[in-house]
Amino acid sequence: MATFAIASLLLIMLPGPDQALITRNALVGGWSGGFLTVLGGALGLTVHAGAAAVGLSALLIASAQAFTVVKIVGAFYLAWLGIQMLRQAIRSRRSSEADNQAVAPQGAAYLRQGLLSNALNPKVALFFVTFLPQFLTADGGSPRARALLLSAIFAGLYLAWFSLYIVSVEQLGRWLRRPRVRTRIEQVTGLGLVAAAVRLLTSSR
Numbered sequence: 001m002a003t004f005a006i007a008s009l010l011l012i013m014l015p016g017p018d019q020a021l022i023t024r025n026a027l028v029g030g031w032s033g034g035f036l037t038v039l040g041g042a043l044g045l046t047v048h049a050g051a052a053a054v055g056l057s058a059l060l061i062a063s064a065q066a067f068t069v070v071k072i073v074g075a076f077y078l079a080w081l082g083i084q085m086l087r088q089a090i091r092s093r094r095s096s097e098a099d100n101q102a103v104a105p106q107g108a109a110y111l112r113q114g115l116l117s118n119a120l121n122p123k124v125a126l127f128f129v130t131f132l133p134q135f136l137t138a139d140g141g142s143p144r145a146r147a148l149l150l151s152a153i154f155a156g157l158y159l160a161w162f163s164l165y166i167v168s169v170e171q172l173g174r175w176l177r178r179p180r181v182r183t184r185i186e187q188v189t190g191l192g193l194v195a196a197a198v199r200l201l202t203s204s205r
Contacts, residue, residue: 001153004135008154011131012161017078017196021117022162024085024189025110026169033110034166040114041162042155047119049151052128054144074120075201081113082193089186123200 018041026034118124132147 001135001150004150005153005157007131009157009161011127012154012158017117017193018114018162019165020189020192021081021113022165023169024185025113026166027173027185029107029110030173031166031170032107034169035163036107036110037114038159038162038166040111040116041118042114042158043111044115044118044121045124045155045158046151048125048128049132049154050148051125052132052147052151071122071200071203074122075197077116077120077197078193078200079197081117082190082195082197085186085190085193089183089190121200123203 022034022037022041025037029036128151132150135146135150
């Protein structure tokens with residue numbers, strides 16, 4: 001269990017689309033915006049983790065057509081998010097800080113962005129199908145129950161790590177929210193999400 005927790009935490013800490021999206025939303029929406037994005041991301045992970053535990057993700061991976069459909073949908077969603085952020089960066093240059101605050105997403109939007117960015121990513125499904133079985137040892141318990149337990153641990157570590165990450169973003173918030181810095185972060189986040197979409201769309205399993 002400890003080995004699984006350490007390996008999971010190291011994987012969670014790797015920079016990726018999640019971190020970029022959480023950083024941006026924490027700057028725009030403060031602690032609540034960042035945490036709702038993290039919560040949505042954890043729910044998205046739970047979708048795949050639960051599916052992997054009952055075998056549905058294995059079916060998705062086995063079906064090339066289903067995998068491709070989910071991959072395309074997920075890639076287009078990431079690209080859409082990235083383009084929206086690039087557009088916001090352009091608007092930020094032309095508007096005052098007060099105007100920028102007025103266009104901040106609502107709570108449900110933060111939650112939805114975090115949820116869909118993971119739930120529509122077939123690479124997350126592939127991760128759970130290939131990662132979890134390595135820790136499903138024959139110890140007399142139910143493999144499905146153990147898979148659900150390990151998935152819950154992974155989601156808990158995800159919540160804990162990114163909650164601490166949001167705290168660090170908040171500590172640097174005054175500097176990071178400067179119009180010039182924030183615009184640059186919007187640009188980098190948008191380009192990062194578009195690049196992630198391209199990688200997802202062009203990648204093989």
